[in-house]
Amino acid sequence: MSEVLVLIDGDGATVGKPVLELVTLARRLGEPSVVVFGSGADPEVLGRYGVATVYQFDGPEYADYLVAPKAEALASLVAEKAPAAVLVSSSSEGKEIAARVAQRAGAGFVYDAIDVLAGPDGVRTVQSVFAGNYTVSAHFAAGPVVIAVKPNAVSPAEVPAPAAVAVQPLTHQVSDAAKGARIVASEAKTSGSSRPELGEAAIVVSGGRGTGGDFSPVEEFADALGGAVGASRAAVDSGWYPHRFQVGQTGQTVSAQLYVAAGISGAIQHRAGMQTSKTIVAINSDPEAPIFDLVDFGVVGDLKVVLPQATAQTIAGRG
Amino acid sequence: MTRIVVACKYVPDSTGDRSFEADGTVDRESVEGLLSELDEYAVEQALQIVEAQGGEIIALTVGPAEAVTALRKALQLGVGEAVHVLDDAIAGSDVFATAAVLAAAIGKLDADIVLFGMASTDGGGGVVPALVADRLGLPALTQASTLAVDGPTVRITRDGDTTVQQIEASTPVVVSVTDRTDEARYPSFKGIMAAKKKKVTVWSLADLGLSADQVGLDRALTSVAAAVRRPPRTAGQIVTDDGDGGVRLVEFLTTHKFV
Numbered sequence: 001m002s003e004v005l006v007l008i009d010g011d012g013a014t015v016g017k018p019v020l021e022l023v024t025l026a027r028r029l030g031e032p033s034v035v036v037f038g039s040g041a042d043p044e045v046l047g048r049y050g051v052a053t054v055y056q057f058d059g060p061e062y063a064d065y066l067v068a069p070k071a072e073a074l075a076s077l078v079a080e081k082a083p084a085a086v087l088v089s090s091s092s093e094g095k096e097i098a099a100r101v102a103q104r105a106g107a108g109f110v111y112d113a114i115d116v117l118a119g120p121d122g123v124r125t126v127q128s129v130f131a132g133n134y135t136v137s138a139h140f141a142a143g144p145v146v147i148a149v150k151p152n153a154v155s156p157a158e159v160p161a162p163a164a165v166a167v168q169p170l171t172h173q174v175s176d177a178a179k180g181a182r183i184v185a186s187e188a189k190t191s192g193s194s195r196p197e198l199g200e201a202a203i204v205v206s207g208g209r210g211t212g213g214d215f216s217p218v219e220e221f222a223d224a225l226g227g228a229v230g231a232s233r234a235a236v237d238s239g240w241y242p243h244r245f246q247v248g249q250t251g252q253t254v255s256a257q258l259y260v261a262a263g264i265s266g267a268i269q270h271r272a273g274m275q276t277s278k279t280i281v282a283i284n285s286d287p288e289a290p291i292f293d294l295v296d297f298g299v300v301g302d303l304k305v306v307l308p309q310a311t312a313q314t315i316a317g318r319g
Numbered sequence: 320m321t322r323i324v325v326a327c328k329y330v331p332d333s334t335g336d337r338s339f340e341a342d343g344t345v346d347r348e349s350v351e352g353l354l355s356e357l358d359e360y361a362v363e364q365a366l367q368i369v370e371a372q373g374g375e376i377i378a379l380t381v382g383p384a385e386a387v388t389a390l391r392k393a394l395q396l397g398v399g400e401a402v403h404v405l406d407d408a409i410a411g412s413d414v415f416a417t418a419a420v421l422a423a424a425i426g427k428l429d430a431d432i433v434l435f436g437m438a439s440t441d442g443g444g445g446v447v448p449a450l451v452a453d454r455l456g457l458p459a460l461t462q463a464s465t466l467a468v469d470g471p472t473v474r475i476t477r478d479g480d481t482t483v484q485q486i487e488a489s490t491p492v493v494v495s496v497t498d499r500t501d502e503a504r505y506p507s508f509k510g511i512m513a514a515k516k517k518k519v520t521v522w523s524l525a526d527l528g529l530s531a532d533q534v535g536l537d538r539a540l541t542s543v544a545a546a547v548r549r550p551p552r553t554a555g556q557i558v559t560d561d562g563d564g565g566v567r568l569v570e571f572l573t574t575h576k577f578v
Contacts, residue, residue: 009480066477066486067449067459091480092445092462099446100453103415108540111444124544129443130337137545180458180492184474185485203577225577243478243499249333250357250437250498258577268334279575280555281568287559294552297571301560309565314578317569 002030002084006051007074008041009094015045017200020156022087022149023049025116027159029123030084035077037062037070043165050159054167061174067093068178071100076172078105078144085123087116090148098148108140111148114255114276123147131249131268132275151200152255189244196228198245203227204256204277206247208270209234210263210284210303215241217307218262224314230254230274232264248273262303266291283307321374321468321490324430325365326421326448327393328355329386330441337441343543344411344536345441347383354389357436359396359503360496365434366397367501368468375399377428381409381420387519394514395506401517402428406524411536414442418450420534423527426455432473435495437462448495458488464499 004026008019019034023046026032033053034046043054055077061069078086078101088098090112102109115126123145127136198204203225207218209232222229231241233248247254249272259277264270266282266289274280275294282291287300299306331337335350354362365376378393378401380386390401404424412420425433438445445462452459460466463475463486473492477484478499506514524531532538558567572578 066484067461068453071453093480095444095446096449096459096461099414099444099450103418103450103453106540109414110541111446128549129546130441131333133337133549134339135547135549136339136343136543137547138541139544141540141542143540177456181460181486181488183484184487187483189479189481189483225572249440249443258572258575272333275549279577280552281571283564283568287557292555292557295555295557296552296575297555297568298557299560299564299568300557301564306560306564306568309563310568311565313566313569314572317573317578 003081004030004032005078005081005083005086006032006034007086007088007094007097008034008036009089009091009097014040015042017156018089018151020049021151021154022089023051024154024156025149026085026087028116028118035074037073043167047162047165048158049156050162051165052163054165056167056169057172058169059171059174061179064183065179066181066183067096068100068181069174071097072174072178073172075101075104077170083144085145085147088146088148090150095148098146102146105144105146107144107146109146110138113147113149114153116147116149116153128276131272150253150255195222196226198228198230198247198254199252201228201254202257204230204247204254204258204274205260205262206230206232206264206274207235207241207262207303208232208264209238211235211240213238213240214304217304217311221260221307221311221314224311225258227258232270261291262307264291265289266294321368321372321431322429323365323368323374323376323432323434324379324425324428325358325361325376325393325398325434327358327362327378327380327389328436328439329353329380329382329389330355330439333440338548339543339546342411342536343546347385352385352388354392355436355439355441357438357440357498358389359436360498360500361434361436362393362396362398363501363503364466364496366504368432372468377402377430379421379424379428380404381417381424383410390519391514392506394517395510396504397510399517401519403519403521404527405521406531408524408531408535411539412534413539413541414444414447414450416534416538418447418454420524420527420529421447422451422454423529424522425451427527431490432468433457433491433493435493437495437497445495448493452493455493457491457493459493460486460488461495463494463496466494466496466500
C-alpha cells in the first residue's frame with residue numbers, strides 16, 4: 001500500500017483533532033505516516049489512528065524562520081519517499097507549506113478541501129467556493145498530490161488493530177535562501193476560555209453590529225448551548241470583539257452543525273465564512289436583513305431581549 | 320530608491336452572482352470585474368511607504384485585456400506606472416503558472432519590495448505570494464497585519480493561526496498584507512484625472528522569456544470535474560418577536576435536537 005504523508009503544523013506540541021481528521025482521511029488513500037517538526041507528537045495516540053511511521057525533523061531553523069525551512073524539509077522528504085499524497089491542514093501556514101512543496105515536487109495541489117476521496121480515476125477533492133455558493137469537485141493529473149484540508153472534513157476514527165509506531169528522526173540541511181524571514185518574537189494566541197475552538201465547534205453563536213458592543217447576550221447563549229462565540233467583521237472593526245473570533249472571508253470559515261447569527265445583517269463577506277453550516281438561525285431587528293434569506297429559523301426582534309430569554313429557556317429546559 | 324511592485328488581481332465582483340464556464344474556469348463575462356478588494360490594502364501600504372520615504376511603485380497584473388481595469392484603479396489611487404502581462408496562452412493558468420509569470424515579471428522589474436493582498440477575493444488561497452517568493456529565492460513576510468520599512472529592513476506582525484509573530488527580513492522581500500492593515504483610501508478626482516495620463520506597459524510571455532507550454536489550462540495538474548451550484552436554501556420560518564421570540568427559538572432548537 002502506498003504511503004501518504006500527513007503534516008502536523010504549528011509547533012507539533014499536541015496531536016489535535018485536525019491532525020486526527022487528516023490521518024483518518026489519509027487512510028482512504030494509503031498508509032498514513034506523520035511528519036512533525038520538533039518532538040511533541042505522541043506516537044501512541046497516532047498509532048491508534050493507524051499511523052505506522054512518524055518522521056521527526058529537529059533543528060532550531062524551524063522555529064527561527066517562517067515557513068520556508070519546513071517547506072524545504074518536507075519537499076526533500078516527498079522527493080525521497082514519493083508518497084501517493086501529502087495532506088496538510090488548510091491553515092495559513094499549512095497552505096503556504098503545501099503550495100511550496102507542491103511547486104517543488106511538480107505536484108497537483110488543492111487548498112481548502114472539505115473532503116478527500118479515493119475514486120477509480122485517482123484522488124478527488126471537494127471544495128466549497130464563491131462564498132459557499134458552489135461545490136467544486138476536482139481531480140488530478142498523474143503524479144504526486146498535495147492537498148490542504150479544512151477542519152471538520154471527517155470525524156476522526158480509530159483503527160481496530162493499532163500497530164507499533166516507528167519514530168524516525170531526520171535531518172535536513174536548511175538552505176540559506178530559506179532563512180530569510182526571521183521570527184524575532186512569537187506569542188501564542190490563547191482563547192482564555194473553556195469554549196470550543198471556533199474553527200472546529202459544532203455550534204457557533206456570532207454577534208454583529210446589532211449587539212451595539214455588548215457581547216454578553218451572545219456569550220451567555222453560546223455557553224448555554226456549549227458552543228463557540230464568533231463575530232462579524234463590523235463588530236471586530238468596531239473593536240467590540242477580538243479579530244481571532246472573526247467569521248468571514250478574511251477571518252475564520254466555520255461549517256457548524258448550528259450557526260446562530262445575532263445582529264448580523266449577512267453581508268457577502270460574512271456569508272463566505274458560515275454559509276456551509278448545516279442549520280442557520282438568525283435574530284435581527286431588520287426584517288429585510290439579507291441573513292434571513294439563508295436561515296432555517298429567524299426571529300425578527302431585538303437580540304438583547306430574544307437571546308436572554310432563549311438562554312433562560314435553554315437552561316430551564318435542561319432542568 | 321526603493322522600488323515597490325504591487326500585484327493587482329482582476330477578479331469578478333464578489334457581490335455579484337459568480338459562476339463557472341463549461342471548462343471549469345471562472346466565468347469572467349457575466350459579473351463585472353474589478354481590482355480585488357484585498358489588493359487595495361497592498362496598494363495602500365505601497366503608497367504609505369513611498370509617502371514616508373520616497374521611492375516608486377509599479378502596479379503589476381497578469382490577466383486578460385479587461386484586467387487593465389485593476390491597474391487603472393491602482394493608478395487612480397496614486398501608483399506611478401503599471402505593467403500588464405497579457406497573453407492568450409495564460410488563460411486558465413493555475414497558481415503555479417501564475418506564480419511563474421509573476422516571478423518573471425517581478426525579476427525583470429528588479430523590485431526591492433513586492434506587495435500582495437492576503438488572498439484574492441475569488442480564488443482565496445493566499446498562496447501565490449509564497450510561491451513567487453520560493454521561485455525568486457526571496458524571504459516571504461506573509462499575512463502581515465502591520466508593516467514597517469526601515470531602510471533595507473522590513474518588519475511585519477504576522478497574525479497567524481495560533482500565534483502572533485514579529486518577523487523581519489532584508490530587502491528584496493515579498494510581503495502580503497491583511498485587511499487588518501490601514502484602511503485603503505479612495506481615489507481623488509485629481510487622482511482619477513492624473514491616471515488617464517499614466518503609462519501601462521504591456522508584456523507578452525515572450526517578453527518575459529516564457530513559452531506558452533509553461534502556462535495555461537492544459538498545463539494545470541488539477542482540473543475541475545464538476546462545479547455544482549449549491550441548491551438554494553428552502554425558505555426558513557421567520558417569526559416576529561411578540562415577547563416570546565426567545566422561547567420559540569428554543570422550541571425550534573429542541574425540535575432539531577440542539578437543546
